[in-house]
Amino acid sequence: MKINGVKRRVFSGVMAVTLVFAMGVGVLADGESVATAKKATKIVLSKKSLSVKAGNEKTLRLKGVTTKKQFKKIKWTVSDKSVADIDPDDIGKTLYVFGNKPGKVSVKAKYKKKTYTCKVTVRSSGSGKVYLPESSGGASTAVYWSYEDSWFTAPASTYNQKIATMTAILAWASVPEYEEFAEGNPSFYVKRVTDMLGFDGYRTNEDYKVKPTADSFGVAFAKKQIKSGDKTYTLIVIVPRSSGYGKEWASNMTLGTSGDHEGFSKSSKKLLSDLTQYMTDEQITGDVKLWFACHSRGASTANLEEAYIADHPEDIPKSVTIEKEDIYGYNLSCLHPTTFTDETEKKRKETDYPFIHNIEMPNDFFTHLMSESYGFTRYGVTHKIEVNDEITGKAVYVLLKSIDRQLYVRFDKSNPEKNDAEGLIAAFSEAMKKTIPDRQTFVSEYQEKARQALDTDGNQITQLGLILAPVINNVDYKSMTMLDFLGKIDTITLEHYLQVLYVFLTDFDFKG
Numbered sequence: 001m002k003i004n005g006v007k008r009r010v011f012s013g014v015m016a017v018t019l020v021f022a023m024g025v026g027v028l029a030d031g032e033s034v035a036t037a038k039k040a041t042k043i044v045l046s047k048k049s050l051s052v053k054a055g056n057e058k059t060l061r062l063k064g065v066t067t068k069k070q071f072k073k074i075k076w077t078v079s080d081k082s083v084a085d086i087d088p089d090d091i092g093k094t095l096y097v098f099g100n101k102p103g104k105v106s107v108k109a110k111y112k113k114k115t116y117t118c119k120v121t122v123r124s125s126g127s128g129k130v131y132l133p134e135s136s137g138g139a140s141t142a143v144y145w146s147y148e149d150s151w152f153t154a155p156a157s158t159y160n161q162k163i164a165t166m167t168a169i170l171a172w173a174s175v176p177e178y179e180e181f182a183e184g185n186p187s188f189y190v191k192r193v194t195d196m197l198g199f200d201g202y203r204t205n206e207d208y209k210v211k212p213t214a215d216s217f218g219v220a221f222a223k224k225q226i227k228s229g230d231k232t233y234t235l236i237v238i239v240p241r242s243s244g245y246g247k248e249w250a251s252n253m254t255l256g257t258s259g260d261h262e263g264f265s266k267s268s269k270k271l272l273s274d275l276t277q278y279m280t281d282e283q284i285t286g287d288v289k290l291w292f293a294c295h296s297r298g299a300s301t302a303n304l305e306e307a308y309i310a311d312h313p314e315d316i317p318k319s320v321t322i323e324k325e326d327i328y329g330y331n332l333s334c335l336h337p338t339t340f341t342d343e344t345e346k347k348r349k350e351t352d353y354p355f356i357h358n359i360e361m362p363n364d365f366f367t368h369l370m371s372e373s374y375g376f377t378r379y380g381v382t383h384k385i386e387v388n389d390e391i392t393g394k395a396v397y398v399l400l401k402s403i404d405r406q407l408y409v410r411f412d413k414s415n416p417e418k419n420d421a422e423g424l425i426a427a428f429s430e431a432m433k434k435t436i437p438d439r440q441t442f443v444s445e446y447q448e449k450a451r452q453a454l455d456t457d458g459n460q461i462t463q464l465g466l467i468l469a470p471v472i473n474n475v476d477y478k479s480m481t482m483l484d485f486l487g488k489i490d491t492i493t494l495e496h497y498l499q500v501l502y503v504f505l506t507d508f509d510f511k512g
Contacts, residue, residue: 045109049119050097052084054196055128055145057098060118062109068092075110082195083122099125101195124198133175133189145169147197149226152235152289155325156355159383163291164359167330169193170237171295175244176208176218186210187220190239194222199237201282205274208241212248214455217241217267217301221278226289233326234284237291238275240298242332249460252297252335253450257443260304261376264297264337268304275305276317285319289326296366296496299331299358304338306331306356307349307379329356329380333364333496336376346377356380363422366496368429374439427477428485435471 043064052058062074071092078086083103087096097107099122109116127146151163173189182188187204194202199222208218218241226235241248256262279288290309292302306329309316316322340346356379360367436442446467453463465472472482 043111043114043116045116045118047118049121050107051121051123052097052099053123053125053128054099054101054198055125055130057096060095060097060107060109061093062111062116065111070111073111077108077110078120079106079108084120099123099128099196100192102198125196128196130169130173130193130196131189132169132172133177143169143172145193145196149224149235152226152233152291152328153228156289156328157325159357159381163328164330164332164357164383166197167293168295168332170239170293171242171298171332174218174220174239174242174294174298176211176241178211187218187239187241190220191222194220194237194239197224197237199224199235203278203281205270207270212241212244212246214247214250214451215254215263215266216248217251217270218248219271219274219298221275223282223284228289231287233287233289234320235289235291236275236278236284237293238271238302240271240292240294240302242295242298245297247455247457249297250451250454252300253447253454255374255439255443255447257440258339260339261300261335261337264300264304264335267297267301268308268337271301271305272308272315276315279317279320284317286321287326288320288322289328290322291328291330293330295332296335299334300337302329303331303334303356303358303379307338307353310353310355324353324355327355329353331356331358331378331380333360333367334358334378335367335369336372336378338377338379339375340377341375349377349379350381353380358382359385361385361496363425364496365425365428368425369432373429373433373437374442424475424477427475427480428471431471431474431476435474 043062046059046061046063050058050060065071065074068091074088074092076086076088076095078084078097080103081100083100083105084107085098085100086107087098088094089096095107095109097120101122102124103122105120105122107118107120109118126148127144129142129144131142145166146162147166148162151160154160170190170193173193174187175189176186177188178186185191187208190204191202201223202220203222204220205218207216208220210216212218220239220241221236223234223236226233251263251267254261254263254266256265259265278284290306292306294302306327309322310324310327313322338349340349358378358380360382362384436446449467450464453467454460456463469482472485475485477485
């Protein structure tokens with residue numbers, strides 16, 4: 001067959017030459033004219049140079065290549081994927097060049113042993129889109145962002161919804177990624193976002209580099225120089241791992257017998273150590289601003305650290321200066337990590353730290369647990385996010401569907417608008433007070449069991465539900481049984497999970 005194939009190709013060539021000379025007309029065996037053939041063989045890139053902004057994309061094509069079969073033979077490469085990503089369309093006709101961070105790269109197309117090169121320059125940008133992980137696996141999702149250094153020229157006590165939105169995106173990006181494309185970097189998405197925002201000096205602590213354990217605490221850092229008035233500051237963004245905790249969530253159950261929440265307090269000390277080490281490693285000196293961007297466990301730990309740095313500047317390297325109004329604490333779905341002995345102390349912790357912003361949904365189930373009845377509160381100001389029915393009914397569904405199809409289906413069937421989430425949370429909180437009336441009872445009877453339930457690779461929520469069965473059985477809500485309650489667990493935990501989406505939606509119209 002192989003020999004016959006060669007013979008047929010030779011025969012076609014002979015016939016073509018014969019016809020050209022015999023008839024004096026440029027006709028080839030496949031019916032094309034000589035002029036057409038010459039034109040078709042002139043293959044060039046659509047652009048020899050390209051400029052694209054970070055977070056944006058432009059296209060390239062290999063002109064002269066016209067069929068699907070030919071498109072498949074093009075091999076596209078980029079010299080540095082950290083500066084720009086490349087992605088051909090489904091048939092290979094069009095290449096999308098996506099800017100990740102400022103820099104220069106070469107994009108090459110190899111076709112039939114010849115290489116064609118385009119010089120690409122990625123420039124800084126104030127807005128764009130970024131691809132973030134889908135929580136249940138699968139394809140990533142694009143969300144739109146904007147960023148300006150000027151946000152950090154106002155005092156930190158001035159709440160800025162734009163900073164809250166970028167915090168939501170960074171918190172979303174902090175889900176660890178272990179797939180092959182992440183190239184051994186679990187914080188792949190955080191780096192992608194900070195690169196686009198123009199930060200450099202990206203580093204993570206050791207805990208972020210490996211899969212979470214019961215008491216680990218992953219955190220990422222990056223920095224950039226910004227101007228504020230006649231001063232130059234080093235702005236350090238601090239992104240604690242804020243989702244995808246795995247076994248690390250077990251630390252949340254470690255209340256301890258006295259003082260601040262033990263699990264969060266230990267993580268806060270680790271955060272301070274890692275931050276000071278980062279400043280040393282990056283040789284940071286002079287005036288510094290800190291931006292804490294975090295959610296849930298990460299936010300609860302950061303809440304303690306934000307207040308501690310303000311009260312103990314002596315524990316920061318002497319080479320840097322940090323004022324209270326230069327600590328931008330943006331904590332989404334922050335639990336209650338610090339204690340108070342009386343109302344005076346509680347009020348002081350809530351009012352003396354106006355630069356700490358705790359952002360939560362009204363029916364965020366987790367922020368109601370183990371709070372004031374156990375003697376816990378938060379540092380700083382609380383901002384409650386109210387989302388109107390129009391946004392809840394439309395944009396949240398669209399965005400959630402694109403991120404996590406499984407959760408979208410459950411959310412649609414157990415929409416909190418159709419169920420009394422507020423009443424259910426109130427009933428559970430009352431059952432907690434009756435069954436586990438104080439901190440000491442929890443520590444002595446439930447703490448270790450709860451830690452063990454979460455220190456597992458199985459379904460942690462189900463395991464924790466079994467440990468808290470005495471509480472659930474005491475829930476007095478519409479004759480609900482324990483199985484009924486567990487069946488509605490999505491309803492009462494959704495606003496904690498969806499926090500980052502709601503914050504995002506208060507600032508942008510989702511472009512789905």
